[in-house]
Amino acid sequence: MTDQKTMKAVVFRGPFQIEVENKPIPTITEPDQIIVKVLYSGLCGSDMHTYRGNVAPGPVGTTVGHEMIGIVSEIGSKITNFKLGDKVIANFSIQCGECFYCKYGYTGQCIKTNTFGKKGLDGCQAEYVLVPYAENVLKKIPNNQQVDGSVYLLMADIFTTGYYGVKKILDFFKIEQAQGYPIQEFKDISICQIGAGPVGLCGLRILKHFGFKKIVVIDSIPSRLEEADKLGAYKTINFETQPNELKNFINTELKGLGFDAILEVVGAPSALRTAYDAVRSNGFISSLGMGHGQLPFNALELYLKNINLSVGRCHAWALFNESMEIFEQLKNTFDGFIDYKTSIDNAKEAFKLFDEHKVNKVVFDFTK
Missing domain, CATH: 3.40.50.720 (NAD(P)-binding Rossmann-like Domain)
Known part of the structure; x- marks a missing residue:
C-alpha cells in the first residue's frame, strides 16, 4: 500500500459539474474488501445520465465512474482468491454472492448490490478504489492479452x-x-x-x-x-x-x-x-x-x-465468464475503439467531449 494519504478523484458537484479533487485514500474496514490501485478507468454512457442530472447519483462529492482495471494494492483477511499485485477487472456492480438472486444468476438484483459511483459506494474514476465483497466483484485479467491491456476495460460493463x-x-x-x-x-x-x-x-x-x-x-x-x-x-x-x-x-x-x-x-x-x-x-x-x-x-x-x-440492469457478474469467452474471440476487433485516452486531470474536458458526442470511448489513464 502506498504511503500517500490522498488521491485524485473525479467527483460530482451537480448537473454538468464534475471536479477533480483530492480525497483520502480509502482503507479496508471489512475482511472481504480489497483496495485496487487503478490503471485505467472508463467513462460510460450511463455516467451521462448523472452528469446531465437525469439520474440521481450519490451525495454531492461522490466519486463517479464504474469501470476500472487495476492492481490489487491491499487485501482483507478473508480474501483467498487474490494476492497483492494481481491485475484485475472490476465488475461495475457489487454483489454478495450468497443471497437468493446471486445463487440463481440474477446478480444485478443482489439484496446488497450497489453500483460504483452511486449512493454509499464511491466510484472508479480515482487513483484508488475500495471494493466490497471483492471476490464477487473482481476478476483476474488473462495473461495472454495480445492487445492493448486497456481494452479489457470494456469487460467492466459495456461488453x-x-x-x-x-x-x-x-x-x-x-x-x-x-x-x-x-x-x-x-x-x-x-x-x-x-x-x-x-x-x-x-x-x-x-x-x-x-x-x-x-x-x-x-x-x-x-x-x-x-x-x-x-x-x-x-x-x-x-x-x-x-x-x-x-x-x-x-x-x-x-x-x-x-x-x-x-x-x-x-x-x-x-x-x-x-x-x-x-x-x-x-x-x-x-x-x-x-x-x-x-x-x-x-x-x-x-x-x-x-x-x-x-428491461433492467445487466446481471453482469453472473454472465461475466461466458461473455469473457466471446470477448476473447472478438477483442482484436476493438483496435481504436478507445479513441480518447487522457489523464484524470482532464476529466472536465473529457466529460464535455463525450457529452457532445465528439469522442466514442473515454478512458482515464493512470499509468503515466
Whole structure:
C-alpha cells in the first residue's frame, strides 16, 4: 500500500459539474474488501445520465465512474482468491454472492448490490478504489492479452451488457423455435438496434458473432453509424436526417409487419417508443438503456400488440465468464475503439467531449 494519504478523484458537484479533487485514500474496514490501485478507468454512457442530472447519483462529492482495471494494492483477511499485485477487472456492480438472486444468476438484483459511483459506494474514476465483497466483484485479467491491456476495460460493463441484451434475444427465440416458430436459423431474424454508442457497438459485434444478418442500426451520430456499417450492419439509419427511412424499410423489406426483435440501447422515452413502433406484434424488445423517464406507451398498447418487453440492469457478474469467452474471440476487433485516452486531470474536458458526442470511448489513464 502506498504511503500517500490522498488521491485524485473525479467527483460530482451537480448537473454538468464534475471536479477533480483530492480525497483520502480509502482503507479496508471489512475482511472481504480489497483496495485496487487503478490503471485505467472508463467513462460510460450511463455516467451521462448523472452528469446531465437525469439520474440521481450519490451525495454531492461522490466519486463517479464504474469501470476500472487495476492492481490489487491491499487485501482483507478473508480474501483467498487474490494476492497483492494481481491485475484485475472490476465488475461495475457489487454483489454478495450468497443471497437468493446471486445463487440463481440474477446478480444485478443482489439484496446488497450497489453500483460504483452511486449512493454509499464511491466510484472508479480515482487513483484508488475500495471494493466490497471483492471476490464477487473482481476478476483476474488473462495473461495472454495480445492487445492493448486497456481494452479489457470494456469487460467492466459495456461488453457484458451488450452480451446480456443479445442473450435475451437468443433465449426468447430459442423458446419460440421450440414452439414451432417458422424461423429455421437465427440469422433469419430481423433485428432493429436503437443506439450505436459504445454499448451498442459491442452489441452489434455480438449479434454478428452469433450469425444474425438483418440488423438495422439507428442513431443520429454519423461516426457511430459509419462504424456500424464497417462492422456489417445490414443497414444504418440516421433518424435525424432520414426520419421516414425506418418506416419505409418496415413497409418494403418486412412486409409491413415490423422487426422480430429490438435491441434498445438508449433508455430515453423516444427510443423506447421507436422500439414499440418498430417491433412486430408478438415480437421481443430487449432494452438495455437506463430508463430515465415515463414509459411512452401504456398497458393497453402493450396488450393489444402482445409485446414481449424485457428491461433492467445487466446481471453482469453472473454472465461475466461466458461473455469473457466471446470477448476473447472478438477483442482484436476493438483496435481504436478507445479513441480518447487522457489523464484524470482532464476529466472536465473529457466529460464535455463525450457529452457532445465528439469522442466514442473515454478512458482515464493512470499509468503515466
